[in-house]
Amino acid sequence: xxxxxxxxxxxxxxxxxxDANGFGADGGYHDAWVRxxxxxxxxxxxxxxxxxxxxxxxxxxxxxxxxxTTTVGEGEIAAWELGGGCADHYAAWLLxxxxxxxxxxxAPGRLLRAFVRGRRGANLYRRxxxxxxxxxxxxxxRRELGADVPPxxxxxxxxxxxxxxxxxxxxxxxxxxxxxxxxxxALAAFARLRPAAASAAS
Numbered sequence: 001x002x003x004x005x006x007x008x009x010x011x012x013x014x015x016x017x018x019d020a021n022g023f024g025a026d027g028g029y030h031d032a033w034v035r036x037x038x039x040x041x042x043x044x045x046x047x048x049x050x051x052x053x054x055x056x057x058x059x060x061x062x063x064x065x066x067x068x069t070t071t072v073g074e075g076e077i078a079a080w081e082l083g084g085g086c087a088d089h090y091a092a093w094l095l096x097x098x099x100x101x102x103x104x105x106x107a108p109g110r111l112l113r114a115f116v117r118g119r120r121g122a123n124l125y126r127r128x129x130x131x132x133x134x135x136x137x138x139x140x141x142r143r144e145l146g147a148d149v150p151p152x153x154x155x156x157x158x159x160x161x162x163x164x165x166x167x168x169x170x171x172x173x174x175x176x177x178x179x180x181x182x183x184x185x186a187l188a189a190f191a192r193l194r195p196a197a198a199s200a201a202s
Contacts, residue, residue, distance in 0.1 A: 004063050006139035013063045013138050021069050027059060054092035057124040063138060064147045067114065075103020076114040082165050083118025087125040100169035115162050116154045121146030 002020035004013040018027050028034070029052050035044045058077070062069065067077040078099035086092040104111050122145045127133060142148040154162070 004138045006137065006142075008138050009134065010060055010063065010136050010138065010141060011134040014059060014134070017059060017063055027055070029056070048091065050089070050091040051095070053129075054086070054089040054095070054125070056129050057089070057127070058092065060124060060133075060141065061145075064141045064145050065114075065117075066147075072103045072107045072110060074099050075107070075111050078103075079111040079115040079162075079165070080118035081123055081125070083115040083161075084121060084123040085125070086123075089125050092125065097165065097169040100166060104166060104169070112154060112158075112162055113151055115165065116158050117147075117151035119158060119161070120151055 002016050004016065008016075014027070018024065024031075028047070031047050033044050034047045034051070058081070061067075061077055061081060062073075065077060065080055067073045067080065078096035081092060082096050082100075086096065100111070124133070124145070136144075139148075
């Protein structure tokens with residue numbers, strides 16, 4: 001896990017985050033597809049403008065919260081963002097509920113704590129993404145989002161809201177999640193066939 005010193009600007013911390021995760025100099029924001037492996041399965045989905053708009057904040061959320069980019073870590077950040085709400089970032093709502101079911105089976109306590117932490121704090125989805133934001137220090141961002149204090153215990157209302165988020169993930173996220181490996185396999189097959197087709201044409 002990368003360490004982000006409190007005195008780093010978000011611009012510099014984000015560069016460390018990109019390097020540590022192999023995301024490239026621009027974080028993959030200009031890639032046509034988002035690709036990753038889910039166990040032995042390649043997963044892919046289009047890197048739409050709405051997804052890029054959301055992921056710029058999502059990446060800064062990883063830095064502020066310390067949640068990793070592992071399967072469980074992505075579940076934690078998804079729960080945290082859902083707890084705080086994703087405003088008009090509809091791609092974030094969808095991708096977060098898709099990200100919940102599997103990590104919830106692996107680490108339900110961690111996801112519940114992240115959800116409660118998100119409900120008690122704030123996130124960046126209502127902020128403007130600009131140079132002023134990237135010029136903040138990690139310490140300033142953590143303080144602004146309430147990510148520098150441990151979450152309180154879950155209340156009954158937290159548990160009901162968390163159950164609702166899981167229900168959304170199970171009903172919507174599972175079918176969409178199952179489609180992603182299919183897209184990944186199809187994309188990998190297309191990538192292998194394309195050079196062969198080009199050679200045959202020449």
